[in-house]
Amino acid sequence: MQIKEIKLEDLNPQNFIAEKTKEISATVGQGLAINALSGGVDSSAVTMLGHKALGKRLKTYFIQNGLMRQDEPQQIASLFKGFGVDVEVIDAQENFFKALKGVTDPEEKREAITQTFYKDVFGKLVRKSGAKYLLQGTILTDVEETVAGIKRQHNVFEQLGIDPKQAFGYKIIEPLVELRKDGVRKVAQALGLPESVYNRMPFPGPALSARVIGEVTPQKIKTVRQATTITEEALAGVRAFQYMAILHNDRVTGIRDGKRDFGLQIEIRCWDSTDARVGKPTRLTFETLDKLAQRIVTEVPGVVSVTYNITPKPPSTLEAV
């Protein structure tokens, strides 16, 4: 199957929205469709398109995996509520933390999250809902990376625990598949989504679990979540492609109240980049770095040390794991 790319300069967002809404309506007819919203620009745009086309016949779930940033589930549900979209938040924190227990290898962590999401949580919701249509925010880059072997190629319904042989009638709708990220941002803006969504900083699929080196536990996620909130506040005014806080597994010596404290280290990364393929550390001022480090060691329990990454990509990557 050859997908015809819609280049940014050829994209008329209003026409695109009208066309895709019509296509979704025609495909689903009087049936039910289902989708998972993560708050990213792709799944947000798909939710809006599906809602325009199907109204209440689109069932949208937000999977609370326990790995999101501070207040993220509530903020996203409340944002879409304002557009008349009911988002059902599914608390699956236990499932995810159970799957992540004892897992330290980054690839195995990703796999544990993928499996838990598809098989354990979202798969059950799809089967229970009776929906035969699944809306997904796949974009052209995802397809290319699958073909190139960078991301795994997969049969989505098999991942959802639905036997493809018995699954006649199940259908995946991917309205964004002719676009790249820049096109999706333009469509998201035209759909009336706020800048915090259409210009949202990249955030990894495995969420904060990608920001914890070594085993992921509720306590470690809590720590990195606090550091993330502070980092995002402190660097909000900085023109950067992406910034993040990473919790190390290594412990380092610190002093608290005159006593030795073998404590935690947080690493800050802040990237200048246009497309994530190459990147350079943003040249933040030492005033900014000082304040950020000071806030983290003061406000995040257990942290005694903060570093700033000074390596370009390559050989570094933007995310640590």
Next chain:
Amino acid sequence: MQIKEIKLEDLNPQNFIAEKTKEISATVGQGLAINALSGGVDSSAVTMLGHKALGKRLKTYFIQNGLMRQDEPQQIASLFKGFGVDVEVIDAQENFFKALKGVTDPEEKREAITQTFYKDVFGKLVRKSGAKYLLQGTILTDVEETVAGIKRQHNVFEQLGIDPKQAFGYKIIEPLVELRKDGVRKVAQALGLPESVYNRMPFPGPALSARVIGEVTPQKIKTVRQATTITEEALAGVRAFQYMAILHNDRVTGIRDGKRDFGLQIEIRCWDSTDARVGKPTRLTFETLDKLAQRIVTEVPGVVSVTYNITPKPPSTLEAV
């Protein structure tokens, strides 16, 4: 025993040297003395004082523990050779790496090194040499820290594996015990030692093993040694109290030749401080940081990421472990 401090403003280095040389001569008489030289300012000054007083009747050892910086043993032996001091380099690398195998706790690492040094290596040399006098570079701050319980109080001869009950006649000579570091530097300069010794940057007792987080292995020491050489070259012109490279135990994702490389991370620390009690990260330029990171990821095999520490002491400490 009350030690009377010689304050810096009251110190006449030439008189001090003449007096201590006389005292050492009088104490040792026609006997033999022994000392261990590490290349630090304290043990270097003691070696010179002992040499002035005793000539060939002072036996000076340099213990090659395998944890020193690039070419350090050779450089120190060659420097002292120029002063007519024969330094015998004892290769004890295997003893130290054996003692460090599997040890990850920082305190246990220190203890393993202390025990290996005293009991296993230097103790044997003392007993074999027939020397009844041991010259040590103890300074006033060491004594105070022992009394305050920061450093362990210890009976040195017991640590050397010499039974105190049978050890009648063994004597420790501590010619620097009335001085603090600044006084020792002045004396070392007056003794004719080069600036690289009398103004030597602080370097920890456990040497590069203090710069490896987690287990210390010959390979890890090799890696951190290479990073240390580059860091010391790159920051040589910077006015800072101390700078260092630290090898993390955590691995992070990198890219090499277009492929994923789960690699090593080096942390750089560079401190503004006057007395090591408090410190602030030096505000290096990003030009300097960029070049340093670039050299490390290019020249040190396996390293894909370099960070710069931005935390003050406290709550950080100058060294990581």
